[in-house]
Amino acid sequence: MSKILSTPLPRRRFVTGAAAGAALLGLSPGSVLARSPQRQPGQVPELRGQRFDLHIAYQSVNITGRDALATVVNNSLPAPTLRWKEGERVHLRVHNHLAADSSIHWHGMILPSNMDGVPGMSFAGIKPGSYYDYTFDVQQSGTYWYHSHSGFQEQTGVYGAIVIDPAEPDPVQADREHVVVLSDWTDQAPEALYARLKKQSHYYNRRERTVGDLWQDLREKGLSATWQDRAMWNRMRMSDSDIADINGLAYTFLVNGHSPDDNWRALFKAGETIRLRIINAAAMTLFDLRIPGLEMTVVAADGQNVEPVTVDEFRIAPAETYDVLVRPSADRAYTVFAQSIDRSGYACATLSPNSEWQAEIPAMDHAPRLHHRDMGMDHSAMAMAGAAHAGHTPNPATPSGEMDHGSMNHGKMDQRDMSRDRDSHAGHRPPAEMDHRHHGMHSRTVPSDAPIAPAGAGSRAVISHPASENNPGVDMQAQMPANGLDDPGIGLREHAQRYGRRVLRYSQLFNLGKTLDRRDPERELAIHLTGNMSRYMWSMDGVMFDDAEPILLRFGERLRIVLINDTMMTHPIHLHGLWSELETGEPLRIPRKHTIIVQPGSKISYLVSADAVGRWAYHCHLSFHMPGMFREVRVIEGAA
Numbered sequence: 061m062s063k064i065l066s067t068p069l070p071r072r073r074f075v076t077g078a079a080a081g082a083a084l085l086g087l088s089p090g091s092v093l094a095r096s097p098q099r100q101p102g103q104v105p106e107l108r109g110q111r112f113d114l115h116i117a118y119q120s121v122n123i124t125g126r127d128a129l130a131t132v133v134n135n136s137l138p139a140p141t142l143r144w145k146e147g148e149r150v151h152l153r154v155h156n157h158l159a160a161d162s163s164i165h166w167h168g169m170i171l172p173s174n175m176d177g178v179p180g181m182s183f184a185g186i187k188p189g190s191y192y193d194y195t196f197d198v199q200q201s202g203t204y205w206y207h208s209h210s211g212f213q214e215q216t217g218v219y220g221a222i223v224i225d226p227a228e229p230d231p232v233q234a235d236r237e238h239v240v241v242l243s244d245w246t247d248q249a250p251e252a253l254y255a256r257l258k259k260q261s262h263y264y265n266r267r268e269r270t271v272g273d274l275w276q277d278l279r280e281k282g283l284s285a286t287w288q289d290r291a292m293w294n295r296m297r298m299s300d301s302d303i304a305d306i307n308g309l310a311y312t313f314l315v316n317g318h319s320p321d322d323n324w325r326a327l328f329k330a331g332e333t334i335r336l337r338i339i340n341a342a343a344m345t346l347f348d349l350r351i352p353g354l355e356m357t358v359v360a361a362d363g364q365n366v367e368p369v370t371v372d373e374f375r376i377a378p379a380e381t382y383d384v385l386v387r388p389s390a391d392r393a394y395t396v397f398a399q400s401i402d403r404s405g406y407a408c409a410t411l412s413p414n415s416e417w418q419a420e421i422p423a424m425d426h427a428p429r430l431h432h433r434d435m436g437m438d439h440s441a442m443a444m445a446g447a448a449h450a451g452h453t454p455n456p457a458t459p460s461g462e463m464d465h466g467s468m469n470h471g472k473m474d475q476r477d478m479s480r481d482r483d484s485h486a487g488h489r490p491p492a493e494m495d496h497r498h499h500g501m502h503s504r505t506v507p508s509d510a511p512i513a514p515a516g517a518g519s520r521a522v523i524s525h526p527a528s529e530n531n532p533g534v535d536m537q538a539q540m541p542a543n544g545l546d547d548p549g550i551g552l553r554e555h556a557q558r559y560g561r562r563v564l565r566y567s568q569l570f571n572l573g574k575t576l577d578r579r580d581p582e583r584e585l586a587i588h589l590t591g592n593m594s595r596y597m598w599s600m601d602g603v604m605f606d607d608a609e610p611i612l613l614r615f616g617e618r619l620r621i622v623l624i625n626d627t628m629m630t631h632p633i634h635l636h637g638l639w640s641e642l643e644t645g646e647p648l649r650i651p652r653k654h655t656i657i658v659q660p661g662s663k664i665s666y667l668v669s670a671d672a673v674g675r676w677a678y679h680c681h682l683s684f685h686m687p688g689m690f691r692e693v694r695v696i697e698g699a700a
Contacts, residue, residue: 104136104138104140104141104220104221104239104241104316104317105134105136105140105141106140106141106142106143107140107141107142107143108143110144110148110149110150110151111150111151111152112142112150112151112152112153113152113153113155114133114134114139114140114152114153114154114155114164115133115134115135115155115157116131116132116133116154116155116156116157116158116162116164116186116208116213116218117131117132117135117157117158118130118131118132118157118158119131119132119135119137119217121137121217123245123247123312123314123317123319124245124247124312124319126247128247129216130216130217131158131162131208131213131216131217131218132217132218133217133218133220136220136317137217137317138217138219138220138221138241138243138316138317138341139206139217139218139219139220140220141220141221141222141223141239142206142220142221142222142223143223143224143225144198144222144223144224144225145198145224145225145227146198146199146200146201146224146225146226146227147197147198147199147227148197148198149195149196149197149198150194150195150196150198151193151194151195152164152193152194152195153191153192153193153194154186154191154192154193154194155186155190155191156186156187156188156189156190156191156192157188157189158188158213159188160188160210160211161179161185161186161187161188161210162185162186162208162210162213162218163177163178163179163183163185163186163192163208163209163210164177164194164206164207164208164209164218165177165178165206165207165208165209165636166194166196166204166206166222167204167205167206167207167222167379167634167654168204168205168362168363168381168654168655169196169198169200169204169222170199170200170637170639170672171196171197171199171637172196172672172674173637173672173673173674173675173676174674175194175195175196176636176637176674176676176677177194177209178209178636178677179209179210181675181676181677181692182674182675182676182677185210198224200224200363200364201224201225201226201227201230201363202224202226202360202362202363202364202365202381202383203221203222203223203224203239203337203338203339203360203363203381203383204221204222204223204224204362204363204381205219205220205221205222205241205339205341205379205381206219206220206222207219207220207341209677212250212251212254212343212683214341214343214683215244215246215250215343215344215683216250219241219243219341220241220341221239221241221337221339223239223337224363231365231572232335232359232360232365232383232385233333234332234333234334234335234385235329235332235333235334236328236332236334236335237334237335237336237337238326238334238335238336238337238411239316239337239339240315240316240326240336240337240338240339240396240409241314241315241316241317241339241341242313242314242315242338242339242340242341242342242345242347242349242376242398242407243313243314243317243340243341243342243343243407244306244311244312244313244314244342244343244344244345245311245312245313245314245319246306246310246311246312248310250343250683253306253310253684254684257305257306257596257684258596262594303401303402303427303428303550303551304344304345304346304400304401304402304404305344305596305629305682305684306344306345306684307400307402307404307405308400308404308405309404311344311345311400311405312405313342313345313347313398313400313405313406313407314407315396315398315407315408315409316409318409320406320407320408320421323408323409323410323418324409324410325409325410325411325412325415325418326409326410326411326412327411327412327413327414327415328388328411328412328413329413330388330389330390330391330413331387331388331389332387332388333385333386333387334385334386334387334388334411335359335383335384335385336356336383336384336385336386336396337381337383338376338381338382338383338384339381340376340377340378340379340380340381341378341379342378343378343682343683343684344378344682344683344684345378345400345401346375346376346377346378346400346401346549346630346632346657347375347376347398347399347400347401347407348373348374348375348376348398348399348400348401348425348551348552349373349374349375349376349396349397349398350372350373350374350397350561351386351394351395351396351397351411352394352395352397352419352422353390353392353394353419354386354387354388354394354411355370355371355372355386355562356370356371356372356374356384356385356386357369357370357371357384357385357386358370358371358374358382358383358384358564358569359383359384359385360381360382360383361380361381361382361383361569361651361653362380362381362652362653362654362655363381363654364571364572364651364652364653365571365572365573366569366570366571366572366651367570367571367572367649368385369564369568369569370562371562371563371564371568372561372562372563373552373555373561373562373563373564374563374564375401375548375549375552375563375564375657376398377630377632377655377657377681378632378655378681378682378683379632379634379654379655379681380632380653380655380657386411388411391413392412392413392417392419393410393411393412393413393414393417393418393419394410394411394412394419395408395409395410395411395419395420395421395422396408396409396410396411397421397422399424399425401428401549401550401551401630402427402428402551403424403425403426403427403428403551404427406421406424408421425551425555425559427551428550428551512580512581512582512583512584512620513620514580514647515575515578515579515580515581515618515643515647515650515667516575516643516644516645516646516647516648516650517643517645517647518543518545518643518645518665519584519586519620519622519663519665521584521586521622523538523539523541523586523624523663524586525537525588525626526588526601526602528601528602528603529588529590529601529602529626530602531602532592532595533590533591533592533595533597533599533602533604534590534591534592534599534602534626535591535592535593535594535595536626536627536628537588537626538624538625538626538661538662538663541624541625541661541662541663542659542661542662542663543662543663543664544566544625544657544658544659544662544663544664545565545566545567545642545643545644545664546565546566546567547565547659547662548563548564548565549630549657549659550630550659550660566642566644566656566657566664567644567645568644569642569644569651570644570646570649570650570651571649571650571651571652572649574648574649575641575647575648575649575650577618577641577667577669578647578648579618579669580618581618581619581620581667582617582618582619583617583619583620584619584620584621584622584665585611585619585620585621585622586622586624587600587601587621587622587623587624587691588600588601588602588623588624588625588626589623589624589625589626589627589631589633589658589680589689590602590626590627590689591626591627591629591685591688591689593627593628593629596684597688598680598685598686598687598688598689599688599689600689600690600691604687604688605679605687605688605689605690605691608690608691608692610675610691610692610693610694611678611691611692611693611694612694612696613668613670613693613694613695613696614670614695614696615670615671615673615695615696615697615698616669616670616671617669617670618667618668618669618670619667619668619670620643620665620666620667620668621635621640621665621666621667621668622663622664622665623656623658623663623664623665624662624663625658625659625660625661625662625663626661627660627661628660628661629660629682629685630657630658630659630660631657631658631680631682631685631689632655632656632657632658632680632681632682633655633656633657633658633678633679633680633681634654634655634677634678634679634680634681635654635668635676635678635693636676636677636678636693637672637674637676637693637695638668638669638670638671638672638676638693638695639652639653639654639668639669640652640653640654640655640656640666640667640668641653641666641667641668641669642656642664642666643665643666643667650667653666655681670695671695672695673695673696673697674694674695675692675693675694676692676693676694676695677690677691677692677693678690678691678692678693679691
């Protein structure tokens, strides 16, 4: 993402209609419309082949019942679905008809650095009235997507699906398929939402605890436990209902550009096997997706085939993709139901054998609350870390469980106590600095005496916090982070018991083919995801992007990255240009992903082969976290 956010164009300067950008730039009135594909109402256009002309321009839209302005590609929101073939070379000329710089990032694609589309890092961006030629070989197959990496243009409509057909016969067989693009839409300028959060981070939280909640807690927990719990939250200046920064108060949640009132429809015939290619293109929203009455078989994650696993529900973070198979045997309609993580709204669509039929839309689940586990206070995680430090190998796929709340004195706990006491635990010490320097760049590794576990097993290192975290931009640290691998996530942990739903966990993902790079990691790189919620500041290791040095990787090395979430927010982390190989316990079936959820107060590890020279972006994919929670990764040949 560009470090300097583009200034929104004043609304009085906009010209209603698809030719707005052309009028502003002095182009002929029909120049944008002339390239707009014809399609049936409600269907996202699909472009096939090897050569493409994509035009980014302004377009008036009406999604919520009032007129608003979007940035769109080829007059379509979402942008047209691009259909490619593995092994072919594609040529994409992207024209910018906006009054600000623009760009396109091909999310999840393995390609040369100068084709990655990140302004200020992989190229200079696309100036107003100009174009940029992207040319690269398609080396993979599956479901991916593309979006702007300039300002907040992704949130205002510059996003679309990529479907790549494999060169060899597809191991996933289906009678038909549908692309399902989830997103969040606001009629307001995203810059206004971001500014509001910077002034008052809890502005959109309308679920703060009330007197009624207090009486319920007293009945369930008693006076002492309730007092300690409330005192702890008050001292930390945090709220257990702070699940999503922005919610349904500001956002309308969409499927393929359609609101719940529009209820986008996809057809099938009873008895068919249907492949749904599901993409979360939202700016700030994690969705929990299910299809009442249908089980789903997950067959691909982030474009890569996985061993099939059957579930009833799964969480999909911004930038993730999942391919699922469904087999409706009944001659009836079904609702594709994607509720936001905080249960403030939902996106929905209908699968039906008849375009006139619509299924019932289910009620949303109860709103979740944050717990001690989400603060990084999981005693079982500390026990595992201690065992690992003593030379024992923990099982990374074992659920960490919930801590015994009664064993903690919440009345004496605040952030200063946690910071002051963080080195008092056995085995904790300040982080060692690995002398991996090149032109002023360095990366911080785990303590040098920590044993490096073999590929697939996850990290054994005891968590320590860098001194850079001790600043006003960090308001909490996870002292005992839980293992996030087997955690379906806040609001989903009890669904098997409460609703009888099978919920997907990362620990269930195994690559369909064998791991390509079977080397064990040479070193481990620990990165803390940090922030101050009340000030709405986000960072890595307590350092914001503008003040951070690039992370240096040596070309050809195999390393393990350990992410520790020191915040109480869920962060989807995306590494450009390189696969993130999630360690789920089976070294020969390590699943490859491009975006990985890191649960609140948790840790997770994955392997990276530094096989692509260049400058790569590495960041949280929540748009309003990205300006600070961002790093540059440089893969350099011959680095010491």
